[in-house]
Amino acid sequence: MSPTDKLARYKRADAPLPETNQLWPLYGAGMENLGLDGRPLRVPTPRPGPDELLVRHDAVGLCFSDIKVVQAGEAHPRIYRSMRQEPVVLGHEVSMTVVSMGDNLQGQYRVGDRFIVQADIFVNGVGYAYGYEIQGGLSQFSLIDRRVLAGDHGNYLLPVQPDTGYAESALTEPWACVIAAYHLKYRTGVKPGGTTWVIGADPGDARRYTYNAPFNPGRLMLTDVPAGTANRLKALAAGAEIIQEADLDRPPVGPVDDIIVLGADAEIVEHASPYLAPFGMLAVAARRPFPRPVEVDIGRVHYDRLVYLGTQESDLAQAYRKMPVRSALRPAGRAWFVGAGGPIGRMHLQRAIQHENGPHTIVCSDVSAARLADLQGSFRAEAEAKGLDLICVNPLDREAFQAAMAPFRESGFHDIVVLAPVAAAVAEAAPYLAPAGVMNVFAGLTRGTKVSLDLSDAYLKDTRVIGHSASSIDDLRLMLRQTERGDLSPNRSVAAVGSLSAARDGLIAVQEAAYPGKVVIYPQIADLPLTPLPQLRDRLPSVYARLKDGREWTLAAENEFLRLMLP
Numbered sequence: 283m284s285p286t287d288k289l290a291r292y293k294r295a296d297a298p299l300p301e302t303n304q305l306w307p308l309y310g311a312g313m314e315n316l317g318l319d320g321r322p323l324r325v326p327t328p329r330p331g332p333d334e335l336l337v338r339h340d341a342v343g344l345c346f347s348d349i350k351v352v353q354a355g356e357a358h359p360r361i362y363r364s365m366r367q368e369p370v371v372l373g374h375e376v377s378m379t380v381v382s383m384g385d386n387l388q389g390q391y392r393v394g395d396r397f398i399v400q401a402d403i404f405v406n407g408v409g410y411a412y413g414y415e416i417q418g419g420l421s422q423f424s425l426i427d428r429r430v431l432a433g434d435h436g437n438y439l440l441p442v443q444p445d446t447g448y449a450e451s452a453l454t455e456p457w458a459c460v461i462a463a464y465h466l467k468y469r470t471g472v473k474p475g476g477t478t479w480v481i482g483a484d485p486g487d488a489r490r491y492t493y494n495a496p497f498n499p500g501r502l503m504l505t506d507v508p509a510g511t512a513n514r515l516k517a518l519a520a521g522a523e524i525i526q527e528a529d530l531d532r533p534p535v536g537p538v539d540d541i542i543v544l545g546a547d548a549e550i551v552e553h554a555s556p557y558l559a560p561f562g563m564l565a566v567a568a569r570r571p572f573p574r575p576v577e578v579d580i581g582r583v584h585y586d587r588l589v590y591l592g593t594q595e596s597d598l599a600q601a602y603r604k605m606p607v608r609s610a611l612r613p614a615g616r617a618w619f620v621g622a623g624g625p626i627g628r629m630h631l632q633r634a635i636q637h638e639n640g641p642h643t644i645v646c647s648d649v650s651a652a653r654l655a656d657l658q659g660s661f662r663a664e665a666e667a668k669g670l671d672l673i674c675v676n677p678l679d680r681e682a683f684q685a686a687m688a689p690f691r692e693s694g695f696h697d698i699v700v701l702a703p704v705a706a707a708v709a710e711a712a713p714y715l716a717p718a719g720v721m722n723v724f725a726g727l728t729r730g731t732k733v734s735l736d737l738s739d740a741y742l743k744d745t746r747v748i749g750h751s752a753s754s755i756d757d758l759r760l761m762l763r764q765t766e767r768g769d770l771s772p773n774r775s776v777a778a779v780g781s782l783s784a785a786r787d788g789l790i791a792v793q794e795a796a797y798p799g800k801v802v803i804y805p806q807i808a809d810l811p812l813t814p815l816p817q818l819r820d821r822l823p824s825v826y827a828r829l830k831d832g833r834e835w836t837l838a839a840e841n842e843f844l845r846l847m848l849p
């Protein structure tokens with residue numbers, strides 16, 4: 283069979299199923315527990331039950347989230363079982379093809395149907411994430427059951443067009459997280475039916491506070507609030523449960539949705555913040571700056587979507603409504619991507635350059651000179667063609683860094699996106715926020731990670747600090763649509779490729795940040811060591827010839843790659 287015929291048959295997915303297939307089991311924490319003797323395991327190829335699909339994994343992107351599972355083992359919050367008895371098979375950035383189906387699914391699915399999967403799968407509120415509780419892409423074949431096909435949000439499979447690339451469809455998952463970061467939504471008032479806690483923090487504050495908007499919490503707690511303000515708020519919250527003089531040290535209820543602090547008291551803000559519920563908001567009403575920086579749990583800002591707001595007005599509603607939280611990049615603004623040289627940073631930069639209403643000035647910083655050089659090689663010409671100012675700087679070169687950042691000390695940045703999971707990076711970048719600027723902490727710093735921030739900026743400059751890096755099935759659907767329309771190309775994120783046997787080396791490369799882009803594993807090809815794209819020049823020259831500018835993966839390169847490498 284010719285290579286072209288072999289590729290056509292592969293895409294039809296109608297070849298007889300093998301008796302066995304390979305996968306990488308993870309038996310516990312540590313890379314030494316991946317596979318057997320550093321190799322994948324060969325197991326019988328499963329057959330689908332009546333309500334199951336058998337899918338072939340075509341491409342899988344390796345993610346630092348996979349490394350977190352390797353490091354944590356059973357302590358990972360998404361793992362609920364004994365990994366020694368039931369090992370985990372990683373790989374949630376995956377494209378797949380249906381190769382067989384159970385009797386009850388005949389007519390609903392066909393052999394050759396292609397899909398990607400929304401990895402966060404829930405059934406009755408319980409998470410069964412793909413590549414965590416459900417066998418993931420570091421296997422040649424896997425079963426898709428009712429958890430995926432009929433979970434809490436319906437069917438978690440999204441159909442892929444036949445002519446869409448395998449790598450580009452697999453990488454829509456991390457790309458969906460990127461575009462989701464710019465579509466975050468926040469409340470513009472206290473949570474209806476929630477718990478609001480108002481704290482008087484300045485005994486000398488004689489202002490008459492009110493709330494000139496719908497004020498309908500289910501519970502209103504008051505601590506040291508002047509009588510006039512307390513009476514007005516209680517009247518506005520008619521029907522709410524009122525807890526007068528709530529103990530600051532032992533609030534009588536559980537998590538709080540909104541905390542409003544009347545005055546710039548850092549100790550009170552630090553004391554009250556841990557009581558915030560997920561998606562909670564803390565507003566400060568003050569005219570004077572905080573006397574010192576405030577310790578903020580930046581991990582909760584990221585994972586729990588907390589946000590700190592403020593107002594100088596006596597109308598407390600202005601903290602929410604005057605400057606609502608913006609997550610989209612400011613059109614024609616100034617943006618700084620902190621830690622931009624890694625795979626996710628490159629995605630953020632690519633989107634900013636290609637976005638129709640993106641920033642005009644873009645600063646990218648990274649501690650790796652090699653990554654910065656590769657970043658410029660990939661994107662400088664494109665930025666210049668669009669009339670954008672792209673500046674790449676290394677903060678380890680302090681003299682050059684200070685010189686490059688000098689023009690922005692006064693003007694500041696409208697957007698700062700933190701892609702390095704380093705608390706010091708957040709603290710160093712925050713003072714550069716322009717009035718009404720937004721810092722988006724995309725990097726997942728762990729809960730409990732404290733950063734000293736000048737929260738006075740929340741009401742003196744109307745700045746906001748937000749964060750999140752997950753995505754929904756709607757985000758994934760949007761990203762797949764943009765990929766198939768040609769609006770954004772995930773293929774540009776590919777840095778190295780390999781066969782399933784190279785997955786362990788690929789994970790080590792991710793752990794060591796060896797490449798500026800993504801590692802993509804093709805589980806169905808013949809053995810191929812982990813290979814960075816530039817090395818294809820010697821190893822697979824006909825594939826290299828189909829790269830864009832000798833550096834970017836393309837659909838033509840992938841097709842040639844599969845023609846040569848399918849067994």
